[in-house]
Amino acid sequence: MKALTGLLLLVFGHGVSSVLHSKQYFYTGSSGLSTFPEFVAVGMVDGVQFEYYDSNTQREVLKQDWMEQAIREDHDYQARGTGIAQGDQQVFKADIVHLKKIFNQIGGIHIYQWMYGCEWDDEDDSTDGYEQYGYDGEDFISLDLKTLTWVAAVPQAVPITQSWNEDEADLQYLKYYHTKECVGVLKTALFYGKNTLQRTDRPRVSLLQRSPSSPVVCHATGFYPDRVVVFWRRDGQELHEQVDPGEVLPNHDGTFQVSVDLNLTAVPQEDWGRYECVVQLRGIEDISTPLDPALIRTNWEVQSGLTIPIIIGLLVLLLAAAAAVGVFVYQKRNGSDTSSENTEEQNPAPEAQPLTTVCS
Template identity: 55%
Template sequence: MKYFYTGASNVPNFPEFVAVTLVDEIQITHYDSNTRRKVPTQDWMKRVTEEDPNYWERGSGILMAHQQWFKTNMEIMKQRFNQSGGVHVIQRMYGCEWDDETDEVKGYDRHGYDGEDFIILDLKTETWIAPVQQAVPSKHKWENNKAELAYWKHYLTTECVDWLKKYVEFGRSSLMRKDLPSVSLLQKTPSSPLTCHATGFYPDRADLFWKKDEEELHEDVVRGEILPNHDGSFQMSVDLDLSGLQDEDWGRYRLHPGLVAGGVVVAVLVVLAGCFIGLIFYLKKRLKGKVETLLSSSGSLMCVC
């Protein structure tokens, strides 16, 4: 679970303060300084009132206080960095991770200013790390406040995890689903990189890679990040640069239709030189549910899920 707080100064068409909560990268709540209301962004989050009837009202009040804290600290940050005006952003990301198999728990708290790390909590040593000189005063002040430090350690390792478990239970049908991807192979021109694109998978633990002769390729390969889709699923792509191929090699490519696991029809380019692309889909935190379906004989280039 992650809490993202953003305080903005002079950013056009953007609220002064925004707070969102994410569980497994799915947004579940929203608050901003224009509405001053914390609201659910998933229908199943409305069930939280069964546990706490005043959850939304109390949450709105807490975030109003955070909004004022961010506004005050924006001015402090400007002073420390010798800034008088301009566009500036303060962000905070904190939360917890819970492994439902090992019961291992991790907590984290990071603050940033204008896109750079400002100060980071080290829970193991119960100290604050100051990557920039301007954060040193905050480091000393926060470390001297032992009661506050103890509170946040307890919250991040206990209370946060308790709420996370409740949210997972409320949204189990959505958060615990396992959707396989649709995979397609794309190329704009013969000189463009060959792109394998996978979309519609959930959760976001997946790996996409090129293989040649059973070995994973690293050279001439550009991996994209895992990105969210509007429906809550995820997508990713990986490019293979073919610019090094000789002109005579292009005659060895032809278009070949195939089926991938799950019955999804894709058009794939077959190269007789002998490579294939594989997608390993991580259904849980460890490698599970790996399905590799070779669509033709050895020596073909294809998308596999």
């Protein structure tokens, strides 16, 4: 299944000059899972969870201290967000019934997912938006913002996309929302949480090796934000072969980590001095670590009487909702007032639109 992997992208190359900020909402509806909430809604800014709702608690919870400023300026913020989420919960429950109908399904476990959001580059002021949703771990419908059309990923979604593409007014609203309204709210959130979201945490860099024949791993951890550049160099030239880049993963404390492997199978140890790992993060000087055997931490040799284990990346799931996600998805919402950016600020999640009219 195709996922929006570009949202957390590790870029290999030189120069970290701008930060791509993002605001996202993730919704997951389920049926047939007794140990999983039938509906979960999560809001995130720059990969940091700031709002959460599920059908078990039936209330919106603010996850960041900096959101207290929003409550002070709008006392009904949480109550309004709770009401919207409760309405979306009922829509999702009905939608799953109709999706099971058009897929000719009876009983079983089913997952319906929705994602929408926007991105803003703080250097060139460019913006982008995305909407995607899916069913049972497969793409279902997505919005092509460039052509302003809904695209069906499976035959069962064609009648829905045809109906939605006929609604010109709503398509124009979606264009406005993703390029203007959502970006405005994102900038407001960045202002509220500037001490957290716009900070720079210097990475700690280690060289790791499981065994004498294993690749040497350049492991950077504890950095923020997550847009980092990590690469290996030989004789001052960036390597594109011999390397295996890893995925940027979150740490439990809100920072990030990433590992990049270097295969030295065909390299004699006397040539190791020609290699170095370079980590680049905006706001700090490049961190260069030479490939020195004395700097490599291993789990196969004892140092100072202690066996030092390899540090491996632990992916900490922010949400139970994302556990079943193969693709994050977005479902079309009812049209709402777009007269000011404060509308989205006061109503953090747009209301979902039922599929009944096109699925029944």
